[in-house]
Amino acid sequence: MAVDPRLAAVAEPRVMRFGVTERRLHMAHATAFGVLILTGLVLYLPMLAQILSDRPLMKSIHLAAAAAWLTALVLVAVLGDGAQLRATRREIERFDADDLLFLRRRAAPSGRFNGGQKAHAIVQAGLAVLFTVSGVLLWLGERDTAFRLPGTIALHDAATLLVAVLVAGHIAMAFSRPQSLEGILRGTVPESYAAEHHAKWRPARAVGEAAAGWRPGPMRISLALLVAAAGLVAIVALLRDIAG
Numbered sequence: 138m139a140v141d142p143r144l145a146a147v148a149e150p151r152v153m154r155f156g157v158t159e160r161r162l163h164m165a166h167a168t169a170f171g172v173l174i175l176t177g178l179v180l181y182l183p184m185l186a187q188i189l190s191d192r193p194l195m196k197s198i199h200l201a202a203a204a205a206w207l208t209a210l211v212l213v214a215v216l217g218d219g220a221q222l223r224a225t226r227r228e229i230e231r232f233d234a235d236d237l238l239f240l241r242r243r244a245a246p247s248g249r250f251n252g253g254q255k256a257h258a259i260v261q262a263g264l265a266v267l268f269t270v271s272g273v274l275l276w277l278g279e280r281d282t283a284f285r286l287p288g289t290i291a292l293h294d295a296a297t298l299l300v301a302v303l304v305a306g307h308i309a310m311a312f313s314r315p316q317s318l319e320g321i322l323r324g325t326v327p328e329s330y331a332a333e334h335h336a337k338w339r340p341a342r343a344v345g346e347a348a349a350g351w352r353p354g355p356m357r358i359s360l361a362l363l364v365a366a367a368g369l370v371a372i373v374a375l376l377r378d379i380a381g
Contacts, residue, residue: 151325152340154249158217159225163321165213166261169206173199173268174304177297193379200375203272208368215361216353229258235337246336257307264300268293 155163176199179185180192214222228250236252238245250258271293277284311318316330331340353361 149327149329152328152331153324154320154326154331154340155324156218156221157324158213158221160321160324161217162210162213162222165206165209166265169202169209170300170304172202173206174297174301176202178301181294181297197376197379200276200379201372203268204368204371204375207269208364208371211364211368212361215357215364229255247334247338249335249338249340251335257303260303261300264296264303267296268300271296 176195179195180199228248232252232255235245235247236255239247239252240256245252271289274284274286274289275293278286278289311321314330314334316326317334320326331338
């Protein structure tokens with residue numbers, strides 16, 4: 138009797154690719170960036186602004202999403218597994234000869250992240266810093282002309298267009314490989330997928346979410362509450378400032 142390939146794929150043993158903290162960080166970043174890109178494009182493109190006909194609302198959502206994004210990233214760092222995040226950062230920052238070959242579109246074995254994924258993560262991190270600095274300067278520049286530095290608007294807009302292209306490509310690649318999408322949604326990928334696309338990676342068998350095991354202590358929880366409160370105050374202050 139022939140076995141349905143879809144059933145075989147579901148039954149295949151899984152390995153852990155992303156931990157809970159990594160997935161939460163990705164979700165916080167992706168959700169906020171999605172809102173920021175959409176509202177940023179509305180503010181940048183007059184045609185979209187005319188269709189939606191409420192530029193002040195888009196600006197409010199944009200600034201509130203920016204504050205929520207920064208707050209969420211800090212919360213994940215405070216409540217999450219810091220050792221896991223540091224290990225992931227070291228993996229991403231370390232390029233070897235195979236990663237460089239991958240970037241040159243040549244066949245080469247990859248670790249848990251291939252060269253393209255490492256480059257994408259680094260560029261996204263750089264753009265995040267650029268967005269934060271230029272966004273704060275634009276906001277301050279509306280209140281004090283001393284902060285109106287030449288080229289800030291153009292830099293912020295160019296970064297928006299660049300990140301929109303990167304995110305579109307990232308999403309297209311993810312949906313072209315359902316196993317990869319499973320990794321960021323559930324944390325696991327099929328063993329055969331890991332062997333084929335990440336031959337240099339030596340993963341551990343998945344044993345459910347209990348394998349993650351990280352639990353923040355009372356001090357971290359208290360700090361997280363302070364961060365959440367500060368973020369909420371910042372969001373309310375931004376919305377009141379725009380409304381006023």
